[in-house]
Amino acid sequence: MAPIPTPPAEPHDNPDAYVGLEQGRAERLAREKGWSTVRSLPPGAIITMEYRSGRLNFEVKDGRVARSWKG
Template sequence: MAPTPIPEGQPDDAPETYVGLDADQAESRARGRGWTTVRSLPPGSVITMEYLEGRLNFEVDHGTVVRCWTG
């Protein structure tokens, strides 16, 4: 199967590499790699499902990233 293309406004970065990092360290790394928007959310947050190109989302529990996804 062919790889999924990376949207034009999104850095070539793997979201799974942020899991396990301290939230502040993860945000700093993400911004350094070109993410224009970084959003940290507590577990179980109610969020809208719109996709925003260039955004990286973190689910943060007790200061640690436990889940990360784009959009």
């Protein structure tokens, strides 16, 4: 039987800390802090709602992070 995969770890990080940062800077910082996936989306983007451990989402408006959340 194959082993059960281990989901990526979530860093101990506050998503609210990225709000207001320039998109590129926020993405680099999130990866440096250990997020395995960083996803930047335009406001109102249609996305799936499954929770993925290790993923940080950014809603980007005018080149800056307007909202940030895990999963």
